Amino acid sequence: MRRSLCLMISLVMGSLSCSPADSSPASLKTNVRRTSRLAQFCDDAKTNTKVDSATVDLSFIDRKGNRVDLKEFRGKKNIVLVVTRGYSGHLCPYCTAQTAQLIAQYGEFAKRGAEVLLVFPGPKDNLEKFILGAEESADNESTPFPVLLDENFAAVDKLGIRGELAKPSTYIIDKQGRIRFAYVGATISDRPSVKAMLTQLDETKTKR
Numbered sequence: 001m002r003r004s005l006c007l008m009i010s011l012v013m014g015s016l017s018c019s020p021a022d023s024s025p026a027s028l029k030t031n032v033r034r035t036s037r038l039a040q041f042c043d044d045a046k047t048n049t050k051v052d053s054a055t056v057d058l059s060f061i062d063r064k065g066n067r068v069d070l071k072e073f074r075g076k077k078n079i080v081l082v083v084t085r086g087y088s089g090h091l092c093p094y095c096t097a098q099t100a101q102l103i104a105q106y107g108e109f110a111k112r113g114a115e116v117l118l119v120f121p122g123p124k125d126n127l128e129k130f131i132l133g134a135e136e137s138a139d140n141e142s143t144p145f146p147v148l149l150d151e152n153f154a155a156v157d158k159l160g161i162r163g164e165l166a167k168p169s170t171y172i173i174d175k176q177g178r179i180r181f182a183y184v185g186a187t188i189s190d191r192p193s194v195k196a197m198l199t200q201l202d203e204t205k206t207k208r
Contacts, residue, residue, distance in 0.1 A: 041098065045170075045192035051159065051182045056081070056173055058155045060119060060148035063127065068148055070117075070173070078114040078204060079173040080197055083156065084130075085188060086121040086165035091133050094168070094189045099134035099143075105194045106144045112201045114172075116145040121156050121166040124149050172200050180204045 060068045073079050082102065084095040102109075102116055109116050120127050131143055150156055153166065161167040161184055168191050172181035181200040183192050192200075 041101075041189075041191045041193035041196070043193045043195045045183050045196040047182050049182050049184045051171065051179050053173075053177055053179050055158060056171060056177075056179060058158065060117075060150055060155065061124075062146055062148055068117075068146065071177075073115060073173075073175075074177050075175055078112065078175055078201060079171075080109060080114050080116045080201070081119065081171040081173065082116065083119040083121065083150075083159070083161065083166055083169040083171075085163075085168055086153075087123075087126040087130065088165055091126075091130055092188060094191065096130065096134045096137050098168070098191055099130075100137035101194050102145070103134065103138040103141050103143055105198075108194070108198055109145075109201070112198065112205070113175075114201055118143075118145060118147045119150050119155065120147060121150040121153050123151055170197065172197065172204065174204050 056070060058070050062068050070079060070081070082098065084099070085092045099118060102118065106116060120130060127147070127149065131147060135141060135143060150166075153162060156162050156166045159169065159171075161169045168185040168188060170181070170183045170192050171179060174180050180203070181192075181197075185191050
C-alpha cells in the first residue's frame with residue numbers, strides 16, 4: 001500500500017514538473033527550489049530489479065577528468081551509487097532535490113562506512129550548473145561526495161536503465177562488490193529516500 005502511495009505521489013509530482021509553463025532561467029530556479037522543498041521520496045523502497053554483480057564493474061570520469069573505477073572501493077567502503085537523469089534542456093528538480101538531501105545527510109552515510117557516488121549521465125557541459133543548483137537547494141553546502149560523469153551513457157546502457165535520458169536509479173554495493181539493493185524509478189520522481197538508503201545500509205551490516 002505504501003509503495004503504491006509513493007508511486008501515485010511520484011506520478012502526480014512528476015507530471016507537474018515535466019513541463020513548466022515558463023522555462024526561463026529564473027522560473028526554473030524557482031521550480032527547482034520549490035520541488036526540493038516538496039520532494040518526498042519513498043521511505044520503504046525495496047529492491048525492484050535484478051542486477052548481476054559483474055554489471056556494476058563500472059568506470060566513470062570525475063569532475064577533474066580522472067578515471068574512477070568502482071573496483072577501487074572493493075574491500076574499503078560500501079558504495080551508494082545514485083544515477084541521476086542527466087540534462088534534458090533544464091535541470092531536473094527531482095535530481096537536484098535528491099542530491100541536496102544526500103549532501104545534507106552525507107554524515108550518516110559516512111558513519112556507516114559508505115561512500116556516495118553520484119552519477120550525471122551525458123556530456124559535462126551542464127554538470128557544474130547541476131551541482132550549483134543542488135548545493136543551493138542544500139543551503140549552499142558544498143558537495144562532499146564524488147560527482148561522476150557517464151559521458152556516453154555507457155554505464156546507463158550496461159545497467160539497462162536508459163529512458164528518455166537515464167531512469168533515476170540507486171544501487172548499494174557492499175565492500176565485497178555484491179549488490180545489496182537495486183532500485184530503478186518508474187517515474188522521474190520515483191526514488192528511494194535517504195532514510196530508505198540508510199536502512200538498506202544497516203541491513204547490509206547484519207547480513208554478511
